[in-house]
Amino acid sequence: MLDKQVVSEGKIQRRLARLDDADHPLAGQIMGSEPEVMARAAAVLARMGFDVIDLNFACPVRKVVARKRGGFLMSEPERVLDIVRAVREAAPGRPVTLKLRRAFRETDKTREAFWRIGRGAFELGAAALAVHTRSVDQKYAGPDDREFLARVKREFSGRTIIGSGDILQPADALRMLDETGVDGVLAARGAIGNPWFFRQVRDLAEGREVHQPTLEEQGRTIRRHYELACETYGLKRASLYMRNFGIRYARMHPHPGQARQACLAIKNEKEWRSFLAEWYGTSVGEPS
Ligand SMILES: Cc1cc2nc3c(=O)[nH]c(=O)nc-3n(C[C@H](O)[C@H](O)[C@H](O)COP(=O)(O)O)c2cc1C
Numbered sequence: 001m002l003d004k005q006v007v008s009e010g011k012i013q014r015r016l017a018r019l020d021d022a023d024h025p026l027a028g029q030i031m032g033s034e035p036e037v038m039a040r041a042a043a044v045l046a047r048m049g050f051d052v053i054d055l056n057f058a059c060p061v062r063k064v065v066a067r068k069r070g071g072f073l074m075s076e077p078e079r080v081l082d083i084v085r086a087v088r089e090a091a092p093g094r095p096v097t098l099k100l101r102r103a104f105r106e107t108d109k110t111r112e113a114f115w116r117i118g119r120g121a122f123e124l125g126a127a128a129l130a131v132h133t134r135s136v137d138q139k140y141a142g143p144d145d146r147e148f149l150a151r152v153k154r155e156f157s158g159r160t161i162i163g164s165g166d167i168l169q170p171a172d173a174l175r176m177l178d179e180t181g182v183d184g185v186l187a188a189r190g191a192i193g194n195p196w197f198f199r200q201v202r203d204l205a206e207g208r209e210v211h212q213p214t215l216e217e218q219g220r221t222i223r224r225h226y227e228l229a230c231e232t233y234g235l236k237r238a239s240l241y242m243r244n245f246g247i248r249y250a251r252m253h254p255h256p257g258q259a260r261q262a263c264l265a266i267k268n269e270k271e272w273r274s275f276l277a278e279w280y281g282t283s284v285g286e287p288s
Helices: 003-007 011-016 035-048 062-066 070-075 077-090 108-123 146-155 170-180 197-205 215-233 235-252 256-264 269-280
Strands: 027-030 052-057 096-101 128-132 160-164 184-186
Touching: 003 011, 003 027, 003 035, 011 035, 027 035, 035 052, 035 077, 052 070, 052 077, 062 070, 070 077, 070 096, 070 108, 077 096, 077 108, 096 108, 108 128, 108 146, 128 146, 146 160, 146 170, 160 170, 170 184, 170 197, 215 235, 215 269, 235 256, 235 269, 256 269
Parallel strands: 027 052, 052 096, 096 128, 128 160, 160 184
Antiparallel strands: none
16 A cells, blocks of 8 residues: 555545454555655554554556655665664554565666665564565566575574565465575465465465365355455446456366456446356345
């Protein structure tokens, strides 16, 4: 979330106020460039009951970088550390974590920035670093750098390091833990349309058969996701927004190509109900 949106009273604050008890421990992530605004946003999150404050210095989206937020700050280590200091003071008692990329660009100067940020952040009391091992200008292209991640863990051996990058299948999570020695891994794209991902990783780690959701279970989950999207965004916006997720869920459907095509054609709430009934045998209640 943008720090500015978190501090202004409005839609985002109303959404944040609806935290579910079952979701704790919960981290709230903020992104911005001014230490003072980031600190105020962190204080709002702490007041609302977020257990951990996470700071985003990794986002590679062009608009974000152009506004000198997110991944751009991998090129400004002193500003990052000013933000960490201000946030720590504003949210005492809450662990503060950082999401980083390996570098801003592939130049020596910005590579050094990573180590300056890492060391400085831990000195200031940061609880953990989550590291996506591509540079910001790589976005999602090219290989992620596992050797770099292993080195980060060696350099900060007593600290908590979380790895990120290309955890697309459950087995990828265990492989990253094994290859790099990091303390945890962060799954992103692999879990979009597969919220069973985390359970599947645990199944693998504990030597059980990997859970494969039945069609009925998939339908129930998509329906719940859709209902929550409606509550959050309203019927009209949710119907279009949810198509992006529907096509990801469709990858698990016994007829993935056809389910995907049918999902892409959905335009409104009525068509969502027909889609879920026809492709998953799931009924959606009338909106109240
Ligand atoms: C659609 C999308 C949205 C993302 N949003 C965020 C975000 O808000 N904050 C963040 O720290 N990372 C975000 N990421 C980056 C992921 O946390 C992760 O570092 C990156 O996707 C690499 O992991 P993966 O290869 O397993 O997807 C996002 C990634 C995707 C694909």
